[in-house]
Amino acid sequence: MTTMHIIAMSSGVLKETPEGALLKDYILSLVDQPRPRVALVPTALGDPAETIVSFYTAFPSDRYEPSHLALFSRTIEDLRSYVLQQHIVYVQGGNTANLLAVWRTHGLDEIFREAWEAGVVLCGPSAGGLCWFESGITDSFGPTLATLSNGLGFLAGSFCPHYDSEPARRPTYTRAVGEGLASGWACEDGTALHYHGTELAEVVSGAPGAKVYRVERHGGEVRETPVSPRLLT
Secondary structure (H helix, E strand, O other), X not given: OOOOEEEEEOOOOOOXXXXXXXXXXXXXXXXXXXXXXXXXXXXXXXXXXXXXHHHHHHOOOOOOEEEEOOOOOOOOOOHHHHHHOOOEEEEOOOOHHHHHHHHHHHOHHHHHHHHHHOOOEEEEEOHHHHOOEEEEEEOOOOOOOEEEOOOOOOEEEEEEXXXXXXXXXXXXXXXXXXXXXXXXXXXXXXXXXXXXXXXXXXXXXXXXXXXXXXXXEEOOEEEEEEEOOEEOO
């Protein structure tokens, strides 16, 4: 039976940081391939050249089969065939609202669901983590954080990255949940949520001391329940 994986992170793996390296190894451990096919999807940043270069540096061709999917200067005609050939799809962070709009225009929302159900590992930081949920907190609409309610909905509930690194995230998220946003998960940088299908299977971290929070509305109040992730080594 095919295992469906989504890894939602707060921070990514393209920069050479200790926590990024540990999270990268964790993702790769889910694929039993000697030279896995890994695709970068940098839509949320507008397909910038510097991010694409960083990706190929992080996933050199002597160990991986790296490629990237550009949609602003699209060169791949058969998106479905391309995506379904991958072992891992890595979605870079950026503007979640723009990412969702562009994906839906190109039909990638349905293609990614098919790939997920076929066992392709879907993962990414920030916008690359939020996009798979129903809703969450984003800076997509300007300098002020706001709610996003039209995520792909592969995963139920809401998601908030950068819970420790951006001071406005915590009060914005807890207030939004109190006002009716679906309960969900808040991740500090260096942490990740690993879903098997639609169920949370594990919470991990490459950063010592980093935490994840379950944020829920109970009656008239919002409760934060801290979760200590398994520290990767």
